[in-house]
Amino acid sequence: MRLKQRAVNILKIIPVILFWLxxxxxxxxxxxxxxxxxxxxxxxxxxxxxxxTANFWQSIGTSLGRILRGFSYALCAGVVLAAFSxxxxxxxxxxxxxxxxxxxxxxxxxxxxxxxxxxxxxxxIFVAFVTVLPIVFFNTMKGIESxxxxxxxxxxxxxxxxxxxIFYIYLKTLSPFVASAATTGIGFAWKSGIxxxxxxxxxxxxxFNLQIARTSLNTANLFAWTIAIVLLSYIMEHIFRFIFNxxxxx
Amino acid sequence: xxxxxxxYKSFGELQVLRDISMxxxxxxxxxxxQSGVGKTTLVNIVAGILSPDSGEIxxxxxxxxxxxxxxxRLLEWETALTNVLFVNNNRERAVELLMQAGLSENLxxxxxxxxxxxxxxxxxxxxxxxxxxxxxxDEPFKGLDSEIKISIMQMVKNHAKGITICITHDQSESEFLxxxxxxx
Numbered sequence: 001m002r003l004k005q006r007a008v009n010i011l012k013i014i015p016v017i018l019f020w021l022x023x024x025x026x027x028x029x030x031x032x033x034x035x036x037x038x039x040x041x042x043x044x045x046x047x048x049x050x051x052x053t054a055n056f057w058q059s060i061g062t063s064l065g066r067i068l069r070g071f072s073y074a075l076c077a078g079v080v081l082a083a084f085s086x087x088x089x090x091x092x093x094x095x096x097x098x099x100x101x102x103x104x105x106x107x108x109x110x111x112x113x114x115x116x117x118x119x120x121x122x123x124x125i126f127v128a129f130v131t132v133l134p135i136v137f138f139n140t141m142k143g144i145e146s147x148x149x150x151x152x153x154x155x156x157x158x159x160x161x162x163x164x165x166i167f168y169i170y171l172k173t174l175s176p177f178v179a180s181a182a183t184t185g186i187g188f189a190w191k192s193g194i195x196x197x198x199x200x201x202x203x204x205x206x207x208f209n210l211q212i213a214r215t216s217l218n219t220a221n222l223f224a225w226t227i228a229i230v231l232l233s234y235i236m237e238h239i240f241r242f243i244f245n246x247x248x249x250x
Numbered sequence: 251x252x253x254x255x256x257x258y259k260s261f262g263e264l265q266v267l268r269d270i271s272m273x274x275x276x277x278x279x280x281x282x283x284q285s286g287v288g289k290t291t292l293v294n295i296v297a298g299i300l301s302p303d304s305g306e307i308x309x310x311x312x313x314x315x316x317x318x319x320x321x322x323r324l325l326e327w328e329t330a331l332t333n334v335l336f337v338n339n340n341r342e343r344a345v346e347l348l349m350q351a352g353l354s355e356n357l358x359x360x361x362x363x364x365x366x367x368x369x370x371x372x373x374x375x376x377x378x379x380x381x382x383x384x385x386x387x388d389e390p391f392k393g394l395d396s397e398i399k400i401s402i403m404q405m406v407k408n409h410a411k412g413i414t415i416c417i418t419h420d421q422s423e424s425e426f427l428x429x430x431x432x433x434x
Contacts, residue, residue, distance in 0.1 A: 154323040158337040
């Protein structure tokens with residue numbers, strides 16, 4: 001039943017994709033400039049050309065690895081900081097404004113600051129970290145606040161050990177909040193990480209390839225890389241959603 | 251023995267307990283009274299969940315307390331067995347209690363899927379398995395069919411240890427359980 005529904009959904013989206021591809025093709029035909037816009041045919045042909053090169057996969061691997069590292073650090077740090085902040089008032093007072101500031105600072109500023117402070121190879125790790133940290137932190141805080149106080153009171157009366165309270169009460173309440181933060185955060189981490197690689201000209205990364213395409217006015221490469229980024233973002237979000245849905249169900 | 255002396259408790263403007271003095275001895279004490287007179291507030295003070303505005307309680311310090319709350323307070327996403335094991339890891343005893351409570355076919359069912367009466371029985375098993383010197387039962391037989399109620403009341407009589415305080419509205423329940431009857 002679920003598979004049937006999924007097939008119906010896919011069939012429904014195909015005409016929409018075809019419609020926008022036609023519009024894209026039409027616009028590129030009207031503009032007739034391969035520097036401003038290339039047609040979908042040229043873009044996908046270039047994507048396939050790139051996909052058979054080692055550089056394409058190495059760049060994806062490097063970017064993906066670093067961004068996922070930054071994302072994972074933020075996921076752990078966000079949950080731990082939120083847990084301490086919700087229990088210890090002084091930590092909350094110190095960290096809530098700091099994380100609000102992190103949330104408000106533009107990615108470009110962080111990238112420039114980070115370029116001055118670290119080795120550029122760590123740039124996307126750092127940028128992904130600061131992008132995802134506020135999302136995870138505030139979502140986890142919200143989750144902790146929504147924990148049923150009556151259940152906690154019950155656990156206290158029965159003198160239930162802390163590890164059991166965490167496993168049976170907090171984890172269950174928090175998992176949808178953390179899952180939602182993670183699925184939102186992975187998309188942000190991906191986009192901001194690649195933007196940072198582009199600004200920082202981190203060699204051997206997706207961002208670097210985008211910058212090379214721009215400076216050499218190779219619009220076909222630029223479009224092909226963009227398509228690759230969008231596809232990877234879509235795949236990652238779905239993988240994470242699948243994993244977290246499994247975790248929540250358990 | 252628990253001694254409560256001149257207990258006062260208010261929630262905002264509403265004074266719930268006013269100069270209550272009461273003793274609870276070893277064995278079962280049934281606490282009766284009309285709705286809203288503060289029975290739950292009184293036992294919550296004994297359990298240490300609430301603090302009195304003034305007054306003194308002697309005999310609860312360092313004691314292990316077990317409670318059947320007025321609300322079920324179950325981990326709805328966990329099975330009946332896990333809910334009981336949550337307060338005590340003795341699996342064998344947990345299974346034994348749940349079976350005695352007529353839940354042998356529902357051990358591994360999530361409590362969210364159980365009926366109100368079944369949930370109440372899980373709460374009772376959870377309270378009975380927890381090590382306790384003081385057992386507080388706030389309307390523990392609420393929602394139970396009359397047939398099963400007798401065996402569950404017998405279970406309480408068999409397993410309750412130390413001081414047991416049972417809130418009930420039903421005279422027949424207090425008669426069955428025996429022990430002292432106190433009115434508030």
